[in-house]
Amino acid sequence: MKAQRNKTRVVNIGGVKIGGNNPVAVQSMAKTITADVRSTVAQIKRLEKINCEIIRVGVPDMAAALCLGKIKKQINIPLVADIHFQWQLAIEAINQGVDKIRINPGNMAKDKLAIILERAKARKIAIRIGVNSGSLKSLHENKKADKASLMVNALADYIRFFENAGFRNIVISLKATDVPATIKAYRIAAQKFDYPLHLGITEAGVAEAGIIKSSVGIGTLLAEGIGDTIRVSLTSEPEEEIKTAYAILQSLNLRNYYPEIISCPTCSRAQVDVITLANRIYKEMVSQPQATWKLPLKIAIMGCVVNGPGEAREADFGLAGGRKEGLLFRRGKIVSKIKEKDFYQALQKEIAKWHR
Ligand code: SF4
Known part of the structure; x- marks a missing residue:
């Protein structure tokens, strides 16, 4: 079961369509110096391999802006330029052929924005109006005000400006570090x-900590049908952002990326080591790039006869533990009784046969 998606218009970001009934797209942001083209391209290519669908790069200066065309030529996913303060960087990014511009209403003057809109319209490039609570002047001036409402007001003001200029190729975001404020802001905006x-x-x-915060915030909204593309922001490698994003989407049946592991928490009834086995399967088999799996794939690792045989039977492959041994199931049928020391190899063998 999945939530009814909130209706949004479709925006095309360099061939990846977001909004409407399109799958919720996963994106990340490069953490390299953008002007270091070789490192930036290498990082983006690593992210492409694990299914990053849109990539954003920071454009802090003209040196970075002038490298965007070279980066774009060497990657296969849409490139988004993150622009703050300097409108000239947005114009150069558009000239370099990026697929989308992200601007922040808190730090871009409207008269300069009008020039960007004109150029983006001519090139059919989408713009994300990315409201960020940290750069909202109205919030710094009035600390007691409702953060979510101030964020939405700032957004509404900019949307009006865009629409008056005849520009509707828009994506919006309302990000804060405060999870309840973010959820509230997105609900109003939706x-x-x-x-x-x-x-x-x-x-x-x-x-x-970042994974939990992101999962609660992004997950709550997605569960209500709100959201068309997600970016998990972690103080970590961007690969972690992509893995977390897919795990959030998978938990809500919105995308299918990993095999699903059903494993019991274990208790005094368990007579096999479920924790070691389930973690080993997760690390060595499951958290691998999607290309290695035929999906959907459900693997159950259960500790005893209470729920074990039932869950193991329901899964594609399952192990139901007994006294230092267990029953191995394949698609609802018992394959064999195996010793605990052979659990991992036996499961691996069965799954490999299925993948042939
Ligand atoms: S399946 Fe058995 S071992 Fe696992 S938590 Fe339930 S009762 Fe405990």
Whole structure:
């Protein structure tokens, strides 16, 4: 079961369509110096391999802007230029052939924006209006004000400006580090506008903390049908962002990327080591690029007879533990009884046979 998607218009980002009934697209941002073309392209290529669908790069200066064409020529996914403060960088990025521009209303003057809109319209390039709570002047001036409402007001103001200029090739985002404020802002925006929504919790933090914050924030909205593309922002390698994004989407049945592992938490009834086996299967078999799997694929690892045989039977492959041994199931049927020490190899063999 999955949530009914909120209706949005479709925007084409260099061949990747977002909004409408298109799959929720996964994106990330390169963490290299953009002007270091070799490193930037190498990182983007690594992300392409794990199914990153759109990539954004920071454009802090003209040296970076002038490299965008070279980067674009060497990659296979749409390239987005992240522009702040200097409108000339946006114009150069468009000239270099990027597929989308991201601007931040908090730090771009409207008279300069008008020039960017004209050029983007001529080249049919989408623009993301990316409101970020950290750069909203109205929020710094009035710390007691409702953050979500201020963010949506800033967005509405810019959308009006874009629409008055006849520009509707728009994607919107409303990111804050505060999860409830972000959720509230996106909920209001989803009711008010029909432009595709780029979801994210900005500066979510390191490792597990950032993953949890992003999963709660992005996951809550997606579960309500809100969101057309997502970026998980982690103080970590961008590969982690992509893996987390797909895991969030998979948990809501929105994309199918990994085999699903059903494993019991174990308790005093378990007579086999479920924790070691399930973690080994996850690390060595499951968290691999999608290309290696025929999906959907469900693997169940269960500790005892209470729920074990039932879950193992329901999965494509399952192990139901007993006294230092277990029953191996394939598609609902018992294949064999195996010793605990042989669990991993036996499962691996069965799955490999199925993949032939
Ligand atoms: S399946 Fe058995 S071992 Fe696992 S948690 Fe349930 S009762 Fe405990």
